[in-house]
Amino acid sequence: MKKVISVLVIFVLVSCGAKKTTGSTALYEVLTEQSDGGGNIKFFEILTEPNEIKMLQNDPHLASKMKQADINNSNYVILNMGEKNTGGYSIGVESVEETDKNIIITVKEKSPAPDAMVMQVVTYPYTVVKVHSKKEIIVK
Secondary structure (H helix, E strand, O other): OOOHHHHHHHHHHHHHHHOOOOOOOOOOEEEEOOOOOOOOOOOEEEEEOOHHHHHHHHOOHHHHHOOOHHHHHHHHEEEHHHHEEEOOHHHHHHEEEEEOOEEEEEEEOOOOOOOOOOOOOEOOOEEEEEOOOEEEEEEE
């Protein structure tokens, strides 16, 4: 009886400690998506150089999400929607595809419905995306 209980206890302990790993990481990660704080005009900026990327660490939303290894091994993309006269707008990533030569990011913009009740305040929606690759990035 003691042997059976011992085997069951060992089995439970071993199975609880098991982790499933797929061996591959996600191609991209959205670091922050904010409704305010972006640029006045609509633009997409791709940061590839370490000195450019380090400037992102000054943003309180991003400082804790960035590591030195990421700066050297990843590219960052800033998606700015520009100035909007009301709330309810956002910009994000619809899809990211990797080809042999580059990474293609498809941007998704959201606007409030025409009859939606929204805040009457000027906003500057933006999103920062980390791409786990140093390949050339194309934004659509």
